[in-house]
Amino acid sequence: MVSKFLRVKCSxxxxEQVMFEKSASTVKCLVCGEVLARPTGGKAFMTGEGATEV
Ligand SMILES: [Zn+2]
Structure with missing residues (x-):
């Protein structure tokens, strides 16, 4: 299983920042603190403007 990193854009x-696909904790924007992704048990759930594989 290959670990992936995703580039997410803060809405x-x-x-734009890079996060681990299976992040186990909430990922926040480093600039404004907006939540970009939440852990769901499997893949992190993206709340931003979508993500692209890096
Ligand atoms: Zn932001």
Whole structure:
């Protein structure tokens, strides 16, 4: 199983950052603190403007 990293874009401030696909904790925007993804047990759930594989 290959671990993937995703590039997510903050819907609030348009900041882009890279996160681990199976993040076990809530991922917040490093700039404004907006929640970008929440753990669901499997893949992290994206709340931002979508994610692209890095
Ligand atoms: Zn942001």
């Amino acid at each position: 609030k401030c348009k900041n």
